[in-house]
Amino acid sequence: MNDDIHDWVMDMFREMLANDQREMAYKIEAFNSAAFASDMEAVEASFPELLAYARSNENAWLEIFLRHWRLQAYLGTPNDPRPLVTEALDLVAFAHKDNTMDCPQRICAIDDLNGIYGSIDAAGYAGERLEMLNEVLATTPNMRECYSCLTFGKIGVLLDLGRAEEAVDVFDTAVREAPAVGSSVRGKYYYRSLAEYVARAYIETNRTDDALKLLAKCEPPKPYTQTEVDLLFVMAYLQKGDKKSAHDAFQRVSSIKEIDNIYLKRLVEVIPLATDAKLIDVDDELVQRLLALAEGASTRGRSGEAFDCAHLVVSLSRKLNNEDAATKAIMIMEESLPSLNRQDSAKKTLSATRQTAL
Amino acid sequence: MSTPQFKNTSVDLSGLLKVLSENLYSQSEVAIRELVQNASDAIGRRRLQSSDEFSPRIDVSIDSSEKTLTIVDNGSGLTADEIEQFLARIGSGFTRTIKTPENDFIGAFGLGFLTAYMIGKRVVMETTSVNNPAVGSCFVSDNGERYIVSQTEPGPIGSRVTVHMKNSHENLSDFDEMEGVLSRYCRLMIAPIHLQENDEPINIAPPWRVERDDEPLIRRQDRRKEFAELMESRFEPLCTIPISSDDDNRGAGLMWIHNSSTFGGADNRWMQIYVRGMMVCQNKHEFLPSWAGFVSGVYESRVLSPTASREDLQTDDEYFDAQEHVADNLIKGLAEIARTQPETWRTILRRHNDALLGAAIADPALYEVLKDDLQLPTTEGDLTLEDIHARSPNGFTVTTHTDGGADEVVARAFGTPVILGYRYGAAAMLQRYAEETGTDIIELGTSEGHTRLFPSQTVSGETQALLSDIFGETGATLRYAKFEPDYLSVIALVDKEQQLKAFYESDDADRDMNAGVLRLARAFTKKIDPESPVQLVLNLGSPLMQLLIARGDNKAKSAAQIMLASARMLGTRKALGADGFIGAMQTFNAHLMTLLGDADE
Numbered sequence: 001m002n003d004d005i006h007d008w009v010m011d012m013f014r015e016m017l018a019n020d021q022r023e024m025a026y027k028i029e030a031f032n033s034a035a036f037a038s039d040m041e042a043v044e045a046s047f048p049e050l051l052a053y054a055r056s057n058e059n060a061w062l063e064i065f066l067r068h069w070r071l072q073a074y075l076g077t078p079n080d081p082r083p084l085v086t087e088a089l090d091l092v093a094f095a096h097k098d099n100t101m102d103c104p105q106r107i108c109a110i111d112d113l114n115g116i117y118g119s120i121d122a123a124g125y126a127g128e129r130l131e132m133l134n135e136v137l138a139t140t141p142n143m144r145e146c147y148s149c150l151t152f153g154k155i156g157v158l159l160d161l162g163r164a165e166e167a168v169d170v171f172d173t174a175v176r177e178a179p180a181v182g183s184s185v186r187g188k189y190y191y192r193s194l195a196e197y198v199a200r201a202y203i204e205t206n207r208t209d210d211a212l213k214l215l216a217k218c219e220p221p222k223p224y225t226q227t228e229v230d231l232l233f234v235m236a237y238l239q240k241g242d243k244k245s246a247h248d249a250f251q252r253v254s255s256i257k258e259i260d261n262i263y264l265k266r267l268v269e270v271i272p273l274a275t276d277a278k279l280i281d282v283d284d285e286l287v288q289r290l291l292a293l294a295e296g297a298s299t300r301g302r303s304g305e306a307f308d309c310a311h312l313v314v315s316l317s318r319k320l321n322n323e324d325a326a327t328k329a330i331m332i333m334e335e336s337l338p339s340l341n342r343q344d345s346a347k348k349t350l351s352a353t354r355q356t357a358l
Numbered sequence: 359m360s361t362p363q364f365k366n367t368s369v370d371l372s373g374l375l376k377v378l379s380e381n382l383y384s385q386s387e388v389a390i391r392e393l394v395q396n397a398s399d400a401i402g403r404r405r406l407q408s409s410d411e412f413s414p415r416i417d418v419s420i421d422s423s424e425k426t427l428t429i430v431d432n433g434s435g436l437t438a439d440e441i442e443q444f445l446a447r448i449g450s451g452f453t454r455t456i457k458t459p460e461n462d463f464i465g466a467f468g469l470g471f472l473t474a475y476m477i478g479k480r481v482v483m484e485t486t487s488v489n490n491p492a493v494g495s496c497f498v499s500d501n502g503e504r505y506i507v508s509q510t511e512p513g514p515i516g517s518r519v520t521v522h523m524k525n526s527h528e529n530l531s532d533f534d535e536m537e538g539v540l541s542r543y544c545r546l547m548i549a550p551i552h553l554q555e556n557d558e559p560i561n562i563a564p565p566w567r568v569e570r571d572d573e574p575l576i577r578r579q580d581r582r583k584e585f586a587e588l589m590e591s592r593f594e595p596l597c598t599i600p601i602s603s604d605d606d607n608r609g610a611g612l613m614w615i616h617n618s619s620t621f622g623g624a625d626n627r628w629m630q631i632y633v634r635g636m637m638v639c640q641n642k643h644e645f646l647p648s649w650a651g652f653v654s655g656v657y658e659s660r661v662l663s664p665t666a667s668r669e670d671l672q673t674d675d676e677y678f679d680a681q682e683h684v685a686d687n688l689i690k691g692l693a694e695i696a697r698t699q700p701e702t703w704r705t706i707l708r709r710h711n712d713a714l715l716g717a718a719i720a721d722p723a724l725y726e727v728l729k730d731d732l733q734l735p736t737t738e739g740d741l742t743l744e745d746i747h748a749r750s751p752n753g754f755t756v757t758t759h760t761d762g763g764a765d766e767v768v769a770r771a772f773g774t775p776v777i778l779g780y781r782y783g784a785a786a787m788l789q790r791y792a793e794e795t796g797t798d799i800i801e802l803g804t805s806e807g808h809t810r811l812f813p814s815q816t817v818s819g820e821t822q823a824l825l826s827d828i829f830g831e832t833g834a835t836l837r838y839a840k841f842e843p844d845y846l847s848v849i850a851l852v853d854k855e856q857q858l859k860a861f862y863e864s865d866d867a868d869r870d871m872n873a874g875v876l877r878l879a880r881a882f883t884k885k886i887d888p889e890s891p892v893q894l895v896l897n898l899g900s901p902l903m904q905l906l907i908a909r910g911d912n913k914a915k916s917a918a919q920i921m922l923a924s925a926r927m928l929g930t931r932k933a934l935g936a937d938g939f940i941g942a943m944q945t946f947n948a949h950l951m952t953l954l955g956d957a958d959e
Binding site for chain 2: 042044089092110134341
């Protein structure tokens with residue numbers, strides 16, 4: 001049995017070439033590259049054909065590989081994650097059939113589900129996500145690559161639950177005990193996860209120097225992820241009291257105007273710190289920009305981010321006495337509420353926000 | 359405490375030379391390119407510095423018995439002072455001091471001459487400057503660390519560089535080897551380069567330098583094709599697309615479409631980049647758009663900046679501008695071929711239809727060019743989107759499954775072409791076209807698709823009760839509809855969401871699935887109204903159904919079971935699995951036998 005799905009795919013690729021199935025082999029290779037780059041046009045162009053190929057050959061492993069990477073490609077875009085739920089659940093069910101029990105990517109289907117619910121309402125679904133990941137990690141050998149993937153996922157969930165100390169412990173233990181995690185930390189592939197989860201956990205636990213060291217080593221595999229890294233730099237430098245470096249890092253963030261919804265969660269954390277440190281002025285332009293981002297997130301089904309961003313807009317609007325912006329932001333919070341899993345806390349937040357803002 | 363003082367850093371010259379010669383360049387043959395480029399720049403300098411008339415010429419010769427390489431040019435030459443200033447000082451290139459966007463100088467770093475020491479143990483330069491033609495100078499250096507400059511009798515204006523080859527690079531004194539290196543790197547240089555005093559220079563004039571607007575188009579096309587055939591080594595060029603611009607700062611070149619069939623997503627891009635006539639990148643395929651897997655080309659620029667090794671390009675603003683320039687020309691070129699060369703265009707579509715589908719999805723401008731001509735695979739054969747549109751009055755019908763169910767039968771019965779969405783690029787291209795034309799898409803095998811194909815009918819409670827009695831306990835949800843063709847009286851469909859609900863809420867899932875997954879899954883499935891995953895759509899417009907309703911007796915019940923079994927076999931074979939299929943077959947047979955038995959009686 002092959003423990004590594006990528007090795008397995010490469011073996012299949014070579015076998016297909018040897019069996020004169022060159023065209024389909026190259027299409028699978030191109031699909032893989034496109035999915036990794038979240039090039040959805042290329043992914044959607046080839047996915048149906050490859051899936052039909054996998055099904056007609058009753059190649060369940062290939063089917064899981066294709067469906068998993070399509071979901072991952074989609075999750076790398078700022079698009080609406082809600083339509084993915086049916087497909088992700090169907091994939092998990094498919095991946096738990098008898099003929100797929102040995103497929104190493106069976107576990108990855110669960111990580112897809114984690115990613116989708118994390119995109120819809122990260123904090124709201126954190127409990128279920130943690131339970132799900134804990135169960136899978138308990139039965140996954142730690143030398144597998146997917147163990148490190150799930151570990152980073154778990155660190156992210158712990159952060160969503162506000163359990164940063166635990167997140168750092170999980171990371172330290174995993175690096176110490178799991179060879180796959182150790183090698184992944186060194187590999188470029190996981191740097192985005194590192195930047196997003198581990199550095200964030202270090203900042204939360206006041207291990208600022210460790211966070212800065214980690215961020216300095218980050219070589220994001222895709223240019224756009226540099227923004228994520230820079231936002232974390234801002235947080236770390238401000239925590240360290242190095243306002244000059246924080247300012248420089250904030251300048252590197254391409255421009256709040258161009259920032260994408262994909263960084264919204266981090267941006268919502270950074271903006272209050274940046275305004276307190278006077279790295280950016282609280283003005284109508286900033287409020288309108290954040291309002292637009294909140295609207296965008298709401299339209300794209302990223303209800304948790306939309307709710308939190310709109311909440312921030314309300315607090316900034318109060319400083320400017322901008323009642324119009326506050327009203328619009330509260331409407332976004334109301335629209336997002338039904339899709340949130342953290343109903344009780346969100347209702348309380350909304351009610352308190354209404355009282356103070358209007 | 360003493361005051362800190364600035365001190366000069368020192369250079370370990372032999373170490374530096376070793377690093378430059380062994381690490382800056384990936385192959386020793388680039389030394390030839392660098393020396394020829396120096397000669398070419400010298401010719402440019404002579405044009406700039408002097409008004410005398412001369413015919414530029416570079417001669418490259420090798421002496422395999424003496425193991426020498428000699429490069430002679432009739433450029434500006436160097437004075438003794440210039441030798442000291444530029445040749446003997448690393449990083450102090452003469453050309454850089456006078457290089458402008460308007461001239462054709464290539465050098466910039468003052469490192470090129472050093473490459474001579476990669477391949478030579480001794481380098482000799484005899485030179486007479488156009489600025490002082492009465493005096494000649496001779497520079498001699500072994501391994502580049504020490505040198506002698508002496509005054510000599512003047513020669514013809516220009517320079518003669520002789521490299522005494524190291525034993526390790528004797529292969530470069532082979533004629534074929536040298537011809538290959540010169541062809542590879544220098545054949546687009548402007549100054550004629552002669553090998554072993556051959557009358558014919560090795561250079562070729564690329565079409566973009568010689569084409570005139572008043573030439574017949576056919577002549578220009580032939581010349582371009584000839585050039586493409588010369589440059590291409592893997593694919594036969596089918597047709598060419600020039601890269602041109604009114605802006606002198608933008609490059610020029612030629613692209614060609616491969617005359618071999620490709621598949622969607624195939625990437626056979628190949629692009630050679632020249633900067634002012636010198637080849638810098640043997641294959642910079644990413645210079646072409648990612649969708650252009652069926653295109654090769656040559657691009658020459660005056661403004662792109664090579665890296666120090668001149669084996670790659672700096673990715674600066676000019677680089678991105680040039681990339682955009684190439685993509686624009688490619689799209690315009692394809693549009694031009696579609697408009698003016700119908701036969702060639704048909705061949706391109708035949709050869710690269712799938713690849714172009716992917717390309718059209720990726721690039722909105724290209725989509726505009728291609729949307730009327732590309733063909734999509736359908737149940738009626740390959741058809742253009744326009745044809746499919748004309749034959750699909752109720753919207754486009756698409757299937758993403760190879761095992762078509764009953765809904766595909768219905769779509770076929772209407773004579774509507776069903777687009778095979780499981781073929782490369784078809785579904786994505788259709789999506790874009792449907793958005794543009796405001797046409798609905800009916801996706802077979804989905805709840806939305808079923809609702810469109812089988813419009814619901816209101817049925818009285820009495821008829822509902824009668825039909826429930828006739829069809830008995832089906833384990834399925836009955837739906838009432840009216841649709842054509844009327845010979846289909848019952849359709850069995852599978853509802854994906856209901857299927858998921860049934861699975862995740864089952865005891866099997868409790869046993870097999872992760873509890874966290876189940877919590878998330880059930881949070882989703884509890885929002886779905888419970889129905890059977892299988893839906894039976896009864897066609898009230900069918901004469902057979904009307905007959906069943908009219909009779910309402912045991913025979914009608916037996917006939918209903920036969921109809922159900924056949925519908926299940928037709929529509930839900932995959933979903934039923936082997937056991938379910940066998941069960942449906944057995945039911946079909948048993949009720950048919952009952953009917954036949956009744957007939958005997």
